Amino acid sequence: MTSKESILAAIQANKPALLPLPEQPEFPYDSNLTEQYRQSLSLNGGEAREAKSLKEVTNHLQEHFRNSQMIVSLSEKVAGNFDVNMADDPHELEHAEVAILEGEWGVAENAAIWLPEEKLHHRALPFIAQHLIVLLKKDRLLGNMHEVYARINVEGSGYGVFIAGPSKTADIEQSLVIGAHGPRSMTVFLLD
Amino acid sequence: MKPAPTHAAAAEEFLKDSERSHWHDETLWHVRSKRDVSAQRIPEWEQLRTLASQIKDHVLSNLDNLLLQFEKNAQANGIEVLWAKDAQEHNDHVLRILEENQVRQLVKSKSILTEECGLNHFLEDKGYDVVDTDLGERIIQFNKQVPSHIVMPAIHLKKKEIGDIFHKHLGTEAGADDPKYLTEAARQHLRQKFIQAHAAITGVNFGIAETGGFVVCTNEGNADMGTHLADIHIACMGIEKLIPRAADLGVYLRLLARSATGQSITNYTSHFHRPRKGKKMYLILVDNGRTKQLGREDFRNSLKCIRCGACMNTCPIYRRSSGFSYNSTVPGPIGSILSPGMDLNKHSTLPFASTLCGSCSDVCPVKINIHEQLYKWRQVITKEGPPQTSKRWAMRFGGQVMSKPRLFDLMGKMARKSLSISPRGFVYNSFNAWGKHRELPEVPKETFKDWYRTNRNDDK
Numbered sequence: 305m306t307s308k309e310s311i312l313a314a315i316q317a318n319k320p321a322l323l324p325l326p327e328q329p330e331f332p333y334d335s336n337l338t339e340q341y342r343q344s345l346s347l348n349g350g351e352a353r354e355a356k357s358l359k360e361v362t363n364h365l366q367e368h369f370r371n372s373q374m375i376v377s378l379s380e381k382v383a384g385n386f387d388v389n390m391a392d393d394p395h396e397l398e399h400a401e402v403a404i405l406e407g408e409w410g411v412a413e414n415a416a417i418w419l420p421e422e423k424l425h426h427r428a429l430p431f432i433a434q435h436l437i438v439l440l441k442k443d444r445l446l447g448n449m450h451e452v453y454a455r456i457n458v459e460g461s462g463y464g465v466f467i468a469g470p471s472k473t474a475d476i477e478q479s480l481v482i483g484a485h486g487p488r489s490m491t492v493f494l495l496d
Numbered sequence: 497m498k499p500a501p502t503h504a505a506a507a508e509e510f511l512k513d514s515e516r517s518h519w520h521d522e523t524l525w526h527v528r529s530k531r532d533v534s535a536q537r538i539p540e541w542e543q544l545r546t547l548a549s550q551i552k553d554h555v556l557s558n559l560d561n562l563l564l565q566f567e568k569n570a571q572a573n574g575i576e577v578l579w580a581k582d583a584q585e586h587n588d589h590v591l592r593i594l595e596e597n598q599v600r601q602l603v604k605s606k607s608i609l610t611e612e613c614g615l616n617h618f619l620e621d622k623g624y625d626v627v628d629t630d631l632g633e634r635i636i637q638f639n640k641q642v643p644s645h646i647v648m649p650a651i652h653l654k655k656k657e658i659g660d661i662f663h664k665h666l667g668t669e670a671g672a673d674d675p676k677y678l679t680e681a682a683r684q685h686l687r688q689k690f691i692q693a694h695a696a697i698t699g700v701n702f703g704i705a706e707t708g709g710f711v712v713c714t715n716e717g718n719a720d721m722g723t724h725l726a727d728i729h730i731a732c733m734g735i736e737k738l739i740p741r742a743a744d745l746g747v748y749l750r751l752l753a754r755s756a757t758g759q760s761i762t763n764y765t766s767h768f769h770r771p772r773k774g775k776k777m778y779l780i781l782v783d784n785g786r787t788k789q790l791g792r793e794d795f796r797n798s799l800k801c802i803r804c805g806a807c808m809n810t811c812p813i814y815r816r817s818s819g820f821s822y823n824s825t826v827p828g829p830i831g832s833i834l835s836p837g838m839d840l841n842k843h844s845t846l847p848f849a850s851t852l853c854g855s856c857s858d859v860c861p862v863k864i865n866i867h868e869q870l871y872k873w874r875q876v877i878t879k880e881g882p883p884q885t886s887k888r889w890a891m892r893f894g895g896q897v898m899s900k901p902r903l904f905d906l907m908g909k910m911a912r913k914s915l916s917i918s919p920r921g922f923v924y925n926s927f928n929a930w931g932k933h934r935e936l937p938e939v940p941k942e943t944f945k946d947w948y949r950t951n952r953n954d955d956k
């Protein structure tokens with residue numbers, strides 16, 4: 305008997321009588337989504353800004369990353385200074401300072417932004433960059449996780465991730481430190 | 497073989513350092529309080545717990561079919577699925593994959609399952625350098641220890657000790673213990689490891705039967721740094737980690753991080769369905785005693801556990817005795833109901849390491865009746881396990897007395913008299929397991945019975 309067969313046989317011998325799978329719930333979410341999103345991201349160590357125009361994003365880049373050698377933008381609306389198509393291999397992104405991505409959905413309750421593979425070019429990009437900037441249209445904000453799972457197709461992409469803040473750890477005496485391995489900051493621009 | 501120390505003996509070691517044990521207790525209680533605040537923000541919290549429990553009920557009752565569905569879909573996605581009936585077979589699979597792909601450098605993110613299987617030691621014996629990349633795990637790996645908590649692996653260490661460990665292994669300044677500085681040093685060190693790694697090993701938080709993919713949750717982003725740079729991804733998953741539908745994640749993700757640390761979600765929740773172009777992804781499905789536990793009606797639903805750690809943070813025993821005192825891969829209340837199923841003799845004292853207060857069951861996001869199972873294990877162990885010497889005679893004697901009301905009254909009278917005149921050494925000695933680190937309350941002058949008789953008459 306293969307291990308697969310013996311495991312399945314043991315389950316058949318030991319499992320209880322079939323119990324029903326409950327229906328997926330709907331829990332309506334009534335809160336000011338933009339304000340709630342801002343609060344949630346702040347609790348996770350990131351910062352959300354409402355932006356009237358893209359000018360605010362470029363100003364932000366000017367202010368904080370003027371001297372950055374490697375700004376990788378995957379948004380057509382904001383210019384970076386490194387063409388991601390030049391990187392065949394994710395290791396070439398090792399020195400990326402800023403990654404600018406467009407989020408697909410945002411969740412107000414916990415600040416998570418859904419980023420399927422198609423929005424990342426390289427899966428490693430939002431992790432290897434020192435700072436992460438995400439652009440999200442306000443009308444892409446949802447209340448909670450049930451609402452977002454009802455809209456996305458997780459297996460449609462080979463990989464997809466909810467990112468809800470910068471890389472962080474509290475493994476030393478429970479002191480929060482931002483910038484464990486990945487981005488040292490996450491800024492989300494909520495656009496009209 | 498030397499018998500494992502009892503929980504009480506191991507706890508005594510930890511309690512010798514009272515400053516540390518006090519800090520440990522307070523810190524975990526703080527985490528528990530953050531969990532409460534976070535849970536209270538969700539009006540449907542209790543409904544979510546019920547749903548999470550019911551979904552797992554379904555999974556356990558249909559596990560064979562769901563596993564087959566999962567395997568089929570994962571294979572269609574290009575993931576190679578392997579089955580392992582025990583730890584050895586799991587480790588052998590990993591070794592074979594590494595050899596076949598000529599991997600020399602590998603990184604690993606947090607996986608309690610690989611800890612359970614002793615994977616690191618196994619691979620180190622074969623000459624591999626396994627680099628744990630979760631900060632807490634890297635710390636204890638340097639220190640040649642195992643995790644003392646499933647979510648906060650290095651919670652037993654103080655920053656000064658971590659500073660010393662990093663000084664020795666990473667060349668940080670002697671005496672430096674600032675968490676920010678130490679984390680930065682680990683970041684630089686581990687970045688090199690990520691860049692060089694050929695293979696990345698991860699655990700699995702949830703496997704999705706319907707889509708043939710799996711989800712990994714971290715705050716540090718270390719699982720992603722590893723897998724997206726390496727050519728080979730090996731994911732190790734206990735067979736009970738399955739959920740039927742992707743939409744079920746909505747329920748579990750709202751519960752998991754809130755229960756664990758009070759966060760609304762981990763900062764990274766990654767869904768893996770296909771390997772990167774030209775790369776390889778393996779998934780190992782591990783039994784290692786889980787199908788046996790499935791057959792134990794009273795203990796079956798311990799398999800619902802999503803490893804949030806809330807039952808540890810809330811447990812008055814865990815907080816005061818630390819993870820090592822349990823001597824089992826998963827410590828705390830949930831460890832105390834899982835481990836006896838793996839090795840009853842070795843873990844026979846764990847179900848007694850509890851006050852049965854039920855706080856673990858109250859916080860458990862998947863509603864496992866942990867404290868009831870602790871009580872049931874006690875019954876099993878009293879019948880089948882090794883004898884629990886020091887409390888056994890006292891219990892037997894107590895049982896006799898309490899079953900006879902007259903005798904009970906008499907013994908009570910005698911105890912009130914004798915306790916008030918006994919010398920200390922007579923009461924607090926090695927025969928009285930309950931007298932350690934505890935003081936008896938002052939002996940009352942009268943019994944409740946007497947008090948009630950008098951006061952009821954007054955009322956008339």
Ligand code: SF4
Nearest residue numbers: 801802804805807860
């Ligand atoms: S038993 Fe429940 S509370 Fe304890 S770790 Fe598992 S899911 Fe969390």
